[in-house]
Amino acid sequence: MKFHLIAKILILLFSLIFKGIIGYSQCNQPTGIMVSDITSVSAVLNWSASTSAPGIAYNFEVRSSGLPGSGVSGLVDSGSVGDGVFSSLLSGLLSNTTYTVYMRFQCTSAPLFSSWTSGFTFSTNTISVPIAGSPSGVSDTFFSARWIAVPGATGYRLDVSEFSDFSVMLAGYNNLFIPSGSTSKIVDGLNPSTNYYYRLRAEGNSGSGPVTSENSNVIMVTTFDEPTFVAVWSDGAWLNGILPTSEHDVILDDNFVSDENNTTMFEVKSITLNEGYSYSITSGNNLIVYENIVNNSNATSFVIQNNANLFQLNDNALPNIGEITVLRNSSEIFRLDYTMWSSPVFGLQTLKQFSPQTVDTRFYTYNTSQNIYSPINPYTTVFESGKGYFIRSPNNHVANNGSNAPQVWTGNFVGIPRNGEVIVSLETEGQGFNLVGNPYPTVISADQFLQENAANIEGTIYFWRRLNDSTGVGPLGSFYATYTEFGGTGSSTSEDPNGFIQIGQGFLVKALSSELFFNSGMKVPDEFENQFFRYPTTNQDVKHRLWLTLTNQNGVFSKILLGYSSVASNDLDRYDGKYINDSEVVLTSLINNQEFVIQAKALPFSSEDYFLLGLKIASSGEYKIAIEQMDGLFADGQLVYLEDTYTATIHPLNESDYIFSSVAGAFNDRFILRFTDEVMNVEQPYDESAISIQTQDNSLIIYSKFTEINSIKIYDLQGRILFNRDQINSKDLFIESLSKDNQLLIIQIEDQNKNTLKSFKLLFY
DSSP states (O other): OHHHHHHHHHHHHHHHHHHHHHHHTOOOOOEEEEEESOOSSOEEEEEEOOTTOSOSEEEEEEESSSOTTSOSTTEEEEEEEETTOOEEEEOSOOBTOEEEEEEEEEOSSSSOBOOOOOOEEEEOOOOOOOEEEEEESOOSSEEEEEEEOOTTOSEEEEEEESSTTOSSBOTTOSSEEEETTOOEEEEESOOTTOEEEEEEEEEEEETTEEEEOOOOOOEEEEOOSSOOSEEEEETTEEGGGOOOOTTOEEEEOSOEEHHHHGGGOSEESEEEEOTTOOEEEOTTOEEEESSOEEEOSOGGGEEEOTTOEEEEOOTTSOOOBSOEEEEEEOOSBOTTOEEEEOOSEESSOBHHHHSTTSOTTOEEEEETTTTEEEEOOTTTOBOOTTBOEEEEOOTTSOOOOSSSOOBOOEEEEEEEEOOSOEEEEOOOSTTOEEEEEOOSSSEEEHHHHHHHTTTTBOSOEEEEOSOOOSSSSSTTBOSEEEEETTEEEOBTTBOOOOSEEOTTBEEEEEBSSSEEEEOGGGEESSOOOSSSSOOOOOOOSOEEEEEEEEEOTTOOEEEEEEEEESSOOSSSOTTSEEOOOOOSOEEEEEETTEEEEEEEEESSOOTTOEEEEEEEESSOEEEEEEEEEEOTTTTTTOOOEEEETTTTEEEETTTSOEEEEEOSEEEEEEEEEESOOSOOOOOOSSOGGGEEEEEETTEEEEEESSSOEEEEEEEOTTSOEEEEEOOOOBSEEEEOOOOOOSEEEEEEEEETTSOEEEEEEEEEO
């Protein structure tokens, strides 16, 4: 009796444990499977959650035959979606075909999968009937039939007749097959002033074989009685031998590549690319369009390659239709370098879509009030017309490891080509700098842009230079290439900007008003140099120019442009380019004690004239000033001299570079560029009678008559500093214990307002 009781208890316990294990390990199927939104080639699968959720995923198979999990035979579509998702698109289906869908749930513990559900059967629709649309490009002997694409169609059948009942078909257009991807077809060989009718059918595949839709609606077309200015590219040739001119509306009904076919198409009235075909303007080519552009194909089918131009003349043309792709190479850069970009198209392209591999925190706009680059959200920021953006190169771009060469990065702009006047708002707070950019898919003239915006911005454009130095900041030279209508100065890693602004180029300007504008009058259609800012100037004024550089063996580089122009003045004007104060090392030209990297003076030229130069040095050492290039009278032999007031030297720069030593600091009284080696009375910013210097044994006695002295520096001829004192705050100073070496001393004195009172050369013995 006791044995039976124990056995019953054990059986009961085993049963409870077994039931617990089974309940714990159950993985249940999804329920409520339905299929909706059925078309001829797709459908949407819906279901309800598994009671075993939360889990990992839902799996499905769509089959024309076979059981779920039985392999690829009969498998049409399959997939997996995460837990919490209860629908999925089914694609790759055939029209008028029956399918069965199965599902299962993936759990988080064993057993990992539920069993497959019972099959849910559905059937796709029959292939859709195409909708015929109004024709385009109607002429006296041809027109372009058009229709709306049918999903899943493998092709179309076109009928054309002079009779509305299609009792007699037009020769060559009876059940004419047109491959899928095309939604237009040129119908030619027609008679003037004649009614024609066309209709279409779509062809596709089903589970039982090829299928054909019913006939579409019928479109009537009446050909013109006189020839029209329509040029059609079809089957690799111009239809009827009609070559496009500026008076022709052009229809591209076949693939067209400018480098192969551009000898027959330079300018058109308008251009339409039909669906299913492609058009590429290759590097070095351009298309002038007097009116609008219509792209009935996709954005990747209409491409403006790097150094090509799409030039639209009429700001008031009908709107462009359809997105295109504009390719633009950056300068040769490294991974951590930046480029100023501006989009030549408009649409919904974000900064992140433009440069997906750039780190999210390395997209910037310019904060005018704070005079800094501020980060911007690249996922939500869409390119704005005429605005510039500061974007670092992709993080997978070539790195600067000391041996790699910099490489270009190709930006892909996607959107509708921009045309018409573009007005850009400006901010005037802070120093007033604004980051703007070329808004068109063609080069624009910097001179024309500056001239037409003379009331809106100052006359200088600042382009970010190509490469950063090893630290990304500081002591090797300017970060900007600078341009005025007089010319441009580059940096150690960029050529001089010479007058035109490339596609996709952003740049800084300084605002005078609340807006500036771009228009078609600034566009230039035929310049293709492969860099962001190098183009020959179109300004016709007379110019005589020379470019000076400051360099050293450690890579320091600074450049200034000086000279004479028939339209410049001797006072400060728009032809003078101000130093943007972007480096601790710079050679400048001084105008009213302000620093400039471009200075243009008025003609006529006089050899008695001169330029006062400024110098900033970050570290002591040996430096070189040289003539980089010359034009005008300087190229014709005018002599150029550099006077070093600290060493009492007048050096002929035409013959050789000038090498000198300097300590770190700012020196606005050391160098004078002049055009004769005769002694001249150069005006300096001090009153010579205001300072008295006397020697006594090993000492100097310095006295200022009118203003207190703030600082004194004394150098020897090698540029070594022998004495340096700030915050003197007195009109007199006694300096003891200077060595008597029969040497020439250079004495620099500043007053309390930082004005240079005198720079003396004194023989101390």
